[in-house]
Amino acid sequence: MLHAERHNLPIVMVTLLIKASPLNEPDDKAGIAYLTAKMLTEGTKKRKASEISEEIEFMGASLDASTSSDYTTISLSVLRKDVEKGFEIFSDVLQNPLFPEEEIKRKKEIIKGSLMQSEEDPSFVASKTFIKEVFGDHPYGRLVNGSIETIDSIKRGDIVKFYNEHYISDNAILSVVGDITPNELNSLIDKYLGQWKTGDKSQQTEVRIQTEKKHKDKKIVIIDKNITQANIIFGHRGIARDNPDYYAVSVMNYILGGGGFASRLMKVLRDDMGLTYSIYSSFSGNKEIGQFEVEVQTKNESAGTAIREILKQINKIKTEAVTEQELNDAKAYLTGSFPRRLETSKRIADFLAAVEFYKLGDDYIKRYPDYINQVTKEDVLRVAKKYLNSENYVLVIVGDKKKIDLSYLQPSENIKQFTY
Amino acid sequence: MKNSRFWKILILSLIFNFAFLIFSFSLHASGSPKSHETFWGTVSVKEYTLNNGIKVLIIEDHKAPLATFQIWYRVGSKDESIGKTGVSHLLEHMMFKGTSKYGSKVFSNIIQRNGGTDNAHTTKDYTMYHQTLSSDRIGISIELESDRMCNLLLDPKEVINERNVVMEERRMRYEDDPQSLLYEEVIATAFKAHPYRWPVIGWMSDIASIEREDLYRHYIAYYSPDNAFIVISGDVKAEDVIQKVKEGFEHIKPDKVRVERYKAEEPRQEGEKRVYLKKEAELPYLLIAYHVPSFPHKDSFALDVLSTILSAGKSSRLYKDIIYEKRLALNIFADYSGFYKDPFLFILGGTLAPQKNIEDLEKTIYNEIERIKNEVPSEKEIQKAKNQIEASFIFAQDSTYSRAFYTGMFEMLGDWRLMDKYLEGIREVKPDDIQAVAKKYLTDDNKTVGILIPIKNSK
Numbered sequence: 001m002l003h004a005e006r007h008n009l010p011i012v013m014v015t016l017l018i019k020a021s022p023l024n025e026p027d028d029k030a031g032i033a034y035l036t037a038k039m040l041t042e043g044t045k046k047r048k049a050s051e052i053s054e055e056i057e058f059m060g061a062s063l064d065a066s067t068s069s070d071y072t073t074i075s076l077s078v079l080r081k082d083v084e085k086g087f088e089i090f091s092d093v094l095q096n097p098l099f100p101e102e103e104i105k106r107k108k109e110i111i112k113g114s115l116m117q118s119e120e121d122p123s124f125v126a127s128k129t130f131i132k133e134v135f136g137d138h139p140y141g142r143l144v145n146g147s148i149e150t151i152d153s154i155k156r157g158d159i160v161k162f163y164n165e166h167y168i169s170d171n172a173i174l175s176v177v178g179d180i181t182p183n184e185l186n187s188l189i190d191k192y193l194g195q196w197k198t199g200d201k202s203q204q205t206e207v208r209i210q211t212e213k214k215h216k217d218k219k220i221v222i223i224d225k226n227i228t229q230a231n232i233i234f235g236h237r238g239i240a241r242d243n244p245d246y247y248a249v250s251v252m253n254y255i256l257g258g259g260g261f262a263s264r265l266m267k268v269l270r271d272d273m274g275l276t277y278s279i280y281s282s283f284s285g286n287k288e289i290g291q292f293e294v295e296v297q298t299k300n301e302s303a304g305t306a307i308r309e310i311l312k313q314i315n316k317i318k319t320e321a322v323t324e325q326e327l328n329d330a331k332a333y334l335t336g337s338f339p340r341r342l343e344t345s346k347r348i349a350d351f352l353a354a355v356e357f358y359k360l361g362d363d364y365i366k367r368y369p370d371y372i373n374q375v376t377k378e379d380v381l382r383v384a385k386k387y388l389n390s391e392n393y394v395l396v397i398v399g400d401k402k403k404i405d406l407s408y409l410q411p412s413e414n415i416k417q418f419t420y
Numbered sequence: 421m422k423n424s425r426f427w428k429i430l431i432l433s434l435i436f437n438f439a440f441l442i443f444s445f446s447l448h449a450s451g452s453p454k455s456h457e458t459f460w461g462t463v464s465v466k467e468y469t470l471n472n473g474i475k476v477l478i479i480e481d482h483k484a485p486l487a488t489f490q491i492w493y494r495v496g497s498k499d500e501s502i503g504k505t506g507v508s509h510l511l512e513h514m515m516f517k518g519t520s521k522y523g524s525k526v527f528s529n530i531i532q533r534n535g536g537t538d539n540a541h542t543t544k545d546y547t548m549y550h551q552t553l554s555s556d557r558i559g560i561s562i563e564l565e566s567d568r569m570c571n572l573l574l575d576p577k578e579v580i581n582e583r584n585v586v587m588e589e590r591r592m593r594y595e596d597d598p599q600s601l602l603y604e605e606v607i608a609t610a611f612k613a614h615p616y617r618w619p620v621i622g623w624m625s626d627i628a629s630i631e632r633e634d635l636y637r638h639y640i641a642y643y644s645p646d647n648a649f650i651v652i653s654g655d656v657k658a659e660d661v662i663q664k665v666k667e668g669f670e671h672i673k674p675d676k677v678r679v680e681r682y683k684a685e686e687p688r689q690e691g692e693k694r695v696y697l698k699k700e701a702e703l704p705y706l707l708i709a710y711h712v713p714s715f716p717h718k719d720s721f722a723l724d725v726l727s728t729i730l731s732a733g734k735s736s737r738l739y740k741d742i743i744y745e746k747r748l749a750l751n752i753f754a755d756y757s758g759f760y761k762d763p764f765l766f767i768l769g770g771t772l773a774p775q776k777n778i779e780d781l782e783k784t785i786y787n788e789i790e791r792i793k794n795e796v797p798s799e800k801e802i803q804k805a806k807n808q809i810e811a812s813f814i815f816a817q818d819s820t821y822s823r824a825f826y827t828g829m830f831e832m833l834g835d836w837r838l839m840d841k842y843l844e845g846i847r848e849v850k851p852d853d854i855q856a857v858a859k860k861y862l863t864d865d866n867k868t869v870g871i872l873i874p875i876k877n878s879k
Contacts, residue, residue, distance in 0.1 A: 008483035009818055050744075053734035058804045060811025062733075079811055106747065113703070113750040113773050120702045122596055226700055227596040229588070261516070261528035271517075271525055274584030277592055297592050329533045336535020340552055343484055344818040 002175040002352040003185055006345055010080040012178035013345040014090060017353040018072045020166035022139035023287065029162075030139070031146015032154050035107065036162050037065035037072045042103040044096040049103055052093065061086055063093065067144050070287045071357055077346065080179045084188065091192035094167065099159050112148050122231040122398040123297070125223060130233040133219050133394040134291050168199030175353040177345040218391070220409070223398040230303035230399030234310055235293030236389050241285035241358045247371040248379040249283055249387060254330040255380070256317050256388075257281025257294055262329060264313050265294065273309070275302050283387075287358070292387065300403035307395065308408060317384045321377045335369040465827055465836055466658045468665075472674045473646030476665050477836055479653040479823055487654030488820040489561035490550040491569075492828050495642035497622070498544045498615040498761070499681065504634055506622015509542040510586050511635050515549065516540075517578045519571035524578060527564055534560055542620050545761045546832050552821055555655035559664050565650075566668035569643055576632045583630060590621050598701040598872055599771070606707045606870035609695045610765055614686040646674035649831055653824035686711065686763065693868040701874035703750070704778045707769040708785060709868045712861045715758035716838055719860070721845035722853035723756045723766060728805035729797060729854070730754035730768070730788065735804070737788055742770065748781045749773055759829055766861060778871060792858040796851045809846050 020033050041063060042049040056063045061078040063086075074094065078086035118124045128143060135141030146154075174193070176185055239249055250258075257265035257280050269275045276298045284290030294314075298306045342348050342365075355364050397404060468476040500507050518524035531538040536553025551561045594600050604619050611617035621627070650669075652661055689711055713719055731738045731754040738752045752770035768785055772778050816822040830838040 006483070008481070009814060011815060011818065050735065050740065054804075057733040057735045057808060058800075060807040060809075077815060079814065106744065109747060109773070110743070110750055113771075116774060117703050117750060117771055120598060120700075228591045229596055259532065261525055262532045267525065270585055271581065274581035275588070277585055277589035298588060299591060329529065333532045333535055336554060337532075337537070338535075339484060339554065340486055340535065340537065343486060343820070346818070 013349040014076040015349040017173040030150040034067040126231040169196040177349040224401040238283040238292035475649040478658040487555035505626040562668040598699040610868040651824040651828040654820040704772040705872035707870040709765040720758035722857040727756035
């Protein structure tokens with residue numbers, strides 16, 4: 001349990017992190033982690049679904065569950081005066097969910113409908129296709145909410161089993177931030193979470209990625225859609241959060257495309273060339289190796305130019321040292337922005353839980369500036385060479401195919417084309 | 421503790437060096453600049469006006485070593501003309517493209533180098549620029565914002581580039597997003613006389629036609645101290661920071677030529693309007709918009725509570741009936757933002773669930789509206805809505821940005837002290853008031869309905 005006391009406002013933020021995500025799912029039940037989390041607030045032994053939302057909303061509070069690629073969080077935001085009631089409902093949905101058949105059916109319909117509607121969004125289509133190409137059958141290669149087929153295959157019994165295996169106290173991190181003293185918190189926890197069961201973790205499955213698996217070729221996927229912009233994602237596998245190069249990669253990526261208007265990609269493709277409104281690069285430092293990606297939207301006719309410039313910038317950072325100024329600016333931002341990124345109680349609660357989950361250490365906040373400040377120009381060049389690849393990559397383009405010119409990429413048999 | 425076996429106890433309360441907020445009621449009146457202080461919620465605001473007319477609002481809040489600087493210009497898309505829509509928004513982009521003193525994009529680089537973040541947004545009514553950074557660096561914001569208020573370059577080459585950037589922005593946000601495009605259609609249909617009818621980003625052909633001269637005229641006309649105000653919130657001392665603001669801004673003269681502003685008034689709508697949009701899409705989408713008054717009109721509070729009763733959360737009426745019981749839609753909303761200068765719209769809408777009928781969705785929404793008109797909502801339901809509005813107001817104050825934003829929003833509408841009036845007004849709403857506004861505004865003749873009809877592509 002993690003607790004930070006803050007008395008600036010009469011509010012309390014609770015984040016409970018459960019180690020349950022697509023990493024723990026059987027492939028044919030993809031989406032079960034997400035569905036289980038979403039079902040917690042849909043009925044307990046004491047309360048019907050409608051009673052849970054009625055009671056929470058009457059307090060002006062909120063109680064939500066969400067699942068990321070690595071874990072699930074259940075979050076409560078509540079006014080101080082209602083904290084006891086909030087904790088009671090929180091503990092009820094956590095420990096006594098009933099998973100009523102009828103509610104599962106409703107929830108599945110909504111998830112499937114939303115998946116269908118998302119197909120309208122070209123950047124969603126691009127991103128879904130990209131992760132599939134990069135990660136294949138690994139859970140990172142699919143959507144957290146599953147697919148229409150896998151959702152249909154999830155039965156109530158599967159949810160109950162998944163819940164029993166994962167929603168146990170020794171599989172959780174609790175983080176509480178706000179207007180509450182340690183004594184008050186301890187007595188709430190004793191009262192409402194003291195009886196929370198431990199469990200048998202032996203049945204849990206966890207997929208590990210093959211760390212050495214690299215792309216041996218280029219894969220270009222074009223999805224033809226009648227739209228005005230090409231939605232482009234370029235990238236490949238990157239690093240895991242526990243990679244010691246994480247901090248050097250953070251600095252390098254800030255300079256390349258992570259640093260907003262301070263980044264090279266934004267400067268060249270937006271400011272100098274007027275090709276796009278939005279371009280960025282990112283490394284998702286997850287539990288397992290995550291992706292490196294550059295995402296950009298530009299009118300179909302300039303797709304080829306944009307991709308050429310992205311490749312140029314990647315080659316440049318792989319072959320030439322960054323300038324002293326760029327290095328110092330990146331470090332100054334990454335260290336200087338830390339207090340701002342932890343401004344609100346909600347952000348602190350989520351951050352503390354994540355620090356614990358990724359085992360970054362209790363003094364992470366203190367040590368972070370050192371991790372960043374130790375990075376040298378040589379480190380930046382080294383990690384750019386090591387983790388960026390301008391030869392073997394995945395390139396996904398969702399756009400109007402007949403207007404997109406990729407001739408300079410010398411299309412090979414590796415190009416897959418889809419008509420949508 | 422019973423289960424200390426797994427609970428790793430770690431008390432982190434000292435890391436962030438949190439201080440209690442000190443409430444202050446004292447009234448400062450020390451010659452020029454004059455200052456007032458009032459109290460709402462847990463924050464006190466100090467008000468100053470410099471000699472050139474620029475007003476400065478300062479909110480001290482010492483919980484974290486951060487400060488937000490916001491400058492609000494009273495100009496938005498409603499101040500534009502046909503043929504040049506989008507000029508306010510493009511000018512907002514150009515404000516980052518250099519002055520005689522600092523080159524293009526230096527602005528954001530300096531802020532980021534100092535660990536800060538900066539951005540801006542344009543609305544129908546105003547354009548606002550903001551930075552949040554370490555409070556000891558607040559002087560940087562002051563220096564850079566005062567510089568670009570009077571020394572903007574508007575390099576013609578940069579104008580062409582940025583025009584392209586904004587056209588890409590429009591493609592991304594509207595052209596390729598059928599639901600946003602329907603929203604644009606509905607607004608453009610609901611209004612005929614008032615400039616709220618065009619989108620903030622502008623029509624595509626208008627954006628393409630904007631030249632340096634158009635931007636320059638707009639800049640000269642609206643970017644002057646007497647047409648702007650500043651909000652600073654965070655870990656600052658008002659007496660110190662106001663001196664810095666004076667040094668930065670007081671030399672700027674309010675001598676720019678102000679174009680005359682016309683007051684447009686939308687005539688009363690006398691019959692339903694309908695608009696259809698046929699686009700490649702997966703599911704039909706529905707929007708229903710009613711003309712309504714804005715805050716601080718006496719009906720605005722009941723409209724706010726009404727929209728909350730209808731759609732805030734899973735216990736709301738529309739959610740329970742349409743999503744939960746009838747499973748007609750994937751999402752549903754009733755949106756009323758009274759925070760416009762002129763009367764705007766109460767908008768309901770939702771995405772149809774697969775294999776359902778859009779007419780059923782529309783009818784069911786009207787049934788819910790009739791229900792409000794026929795049966796007075798219960799005290800408890802209204803209390804829930806008020807609790808939701810008030811709690812979200814309190815949660816929002818956890819960031820210096822949103823504190824400054826709320827203060828600035830009310831100032832933009834006339835006076836930041838209206839914030840008190842807003843919360844009081846919400847608390848006073850009675851069940852009869854809700855019924856009265858539903859009967860008065862949510863009528864057939866006052867509505868514009870938009871429907872997205874998905875077409876399958878020809879490929």
